[in-house]
Amino acid sequence: MDDPGPLAGGGRSVSASAFDFLLDGEVRRISVEARDGALVVREGDRALETGVRRVSANELRLRLGDRSVRVFLARDGERTFVAVDGRQYVVSEPRVDAGRPGAGDDKAAGGSLRVKAPMPGKVTKLAISVGEEVRKNQTLVIVEAMKMENEIKTSIDGVVTKVHAAVGDLVDAEKILVEIEPKAA
Amino acid sequence: MFRKVLVANRGEIAVRVIRACREMGIASVAVFSEADAAALHVRLADEAVPLGPPPAVESYLHMDKIVAAARATGAEAVHPGYGFLAENSAFARRCEKEGLVFIGPNSAALELVGDKVRARQTMEKAGVPTVPGMKSCSASAEEFRAAARALGYPVMVKASAGGGGKGMRIVTDDGGLAPALEAGRREAKSAFGDDSVYLEKYIEEPRHVEFQVLADNHGRTVHLFERECSIQRRHQKILEESPSPALDAKLRREMGETAVRAMRAAGYNNAGTVEFLLDKDGHFYFLEVNARLQVEHPVTELVTGVDLVRQQILIASGADLPFRQEDLAQRGHAIECRIYAEDPGANFLPSAGRIVLLREPTGPGVRFDSGVFEGFEVPVFYDPILAKLIVWAEDREAARRRMAAALQDCVILGIHTTAGFLGDVVGHPEFRAGRATTSFIGKHFASWGTGEGEDERKRLALAAAAFEALSPGAAPGGAAEPGRKKDTATPWTTLGHWRAGGEA
16 A cells, blocks of 8 residues: 655644564554544554554454454464554564564574574484585484475574584574584675 | 264364264264373263374374274274375275274275376276376386486376375486485385386476365266365465366366266265366366375365265265255355465475464455464474464455455464464465466475565564563463563553554
């Protein structure tokens, strides 16, 4: 939909609140105010105006122009799951690490790559060992979950410095499996 | 008729079989691993027997424990569902030896069709067309390479004991052969306990069309028409329908008769499915026999009006098939969508965890075969299927629209599922036109969830989260959260009743 653009005057502003949310691991800063029965949500210089009707404890009906969008919400501890048009997003306070599983590997201080398990499962194969040189997209570990094999690969060229898993281990999502020192350019 | 049946499975299919038993006045016995102590099938069964630790080899695949559970509870028959021991001829034989009725084919037929290479030989002899492929699994690396070259790349590595896409790999050149064989063997070993693999010519962009067969123990065999199963990811079906948009009456009759001939050649009884590949020119090839009740059996039930699980139990108890081929007809159109615990936005990675919200679709022509409930912790150990959504309507377009609406009513929060993805599949013009082949998902849905509308959806999600934070309504399990002041009046609690201009 088109942004209504910055909204100036005209409406009855009830109140405005600012929120920092983590949406699928990404920090989003928005402000929200109520105006003429609608919510005006601003993020940076973009604004979105939507009518809101609470259908039940877990369901909202948002109105965008002449379109109606069903939104389902459910809280689980610190995280709120929000489904919009069949897509699920995880929203939380920025301090909670609650991104989409498999959101990606991260770089540790010093620049080494920490390769993580994208989902809970069982380690069925270690294809590398410490000291081994690896090429980008090379398979490091195979994790089996729900009867499917998932090849965990490196996104960089480098040398394996640490292996944190053994064949047969049950690992949780986001568990660091392998660390790789990038190859000097 | 049996008085008590043990259901050697879990999830939605165990629930399906337990319900059939209940309707037939048969007591049901569930079995469960430690990961499933609170599972739905355990809740529904009349009795439940623990099997031990979560890994399938120590629970649902452990024959001694399952036979002991049948003994201890006095069950006279075992329904294996699909997966696990369903196509294990050693288990069928064991049941026969122990005086338990295996609700499925006889062990000899199961062994024959379960060995993909022997099955092909039998089919060739019976005049059933087959895909060109290797005649044996016991080949050296050189022999595999020679066979691949003789067949011509691309070729497919397949598990001899296979099914459900496990152990399958497409190979396009010599270099890819060794790793594909290794991966195929490892996956086959883990899924079926048997690492034999073989090669087959890979037919590009085929349709996958299968025929449901029922055969009683007295030589009567009928087919219940086809299911079109071309919508697949990772060679695994995610949507099935009947009738197939690709068949006309003549081809349907020809394939149906071939399916019956194939099952007779195998000496098959009870329910089973003959899978065919159908190429662009209308040639069909025998692929394999699925010697079990299949995941997608409900679409056949809805278009033929036959309860396949009930028939399975009746046949196993020795009853005659109550109909002949000419009594059977397809009426209307049925579509099934498989709701998997997978993240379609991240290459269908499995998504285990707790279901914090579940809304089941309902309404005329809507059936939801589910193995889960709100609050259930989906374990990592088993197949990711959560539920199946099946719809029936007078014609294909009406069924497609009904499915689209029902998928929007199918809400599962807390883990990722395929429901939203399937909504886009049924809305796609190629699917609407009935033209989808097995390459449909790879071609049109390679990068789902990143495209059109994603920005807006994210901002709506943020808006909803902000509204929720200001005016809390959601809580785990849909119940009020302790300590929340829900009835405090603020502008936000009344905002919900406002109308943006013109809402009816």
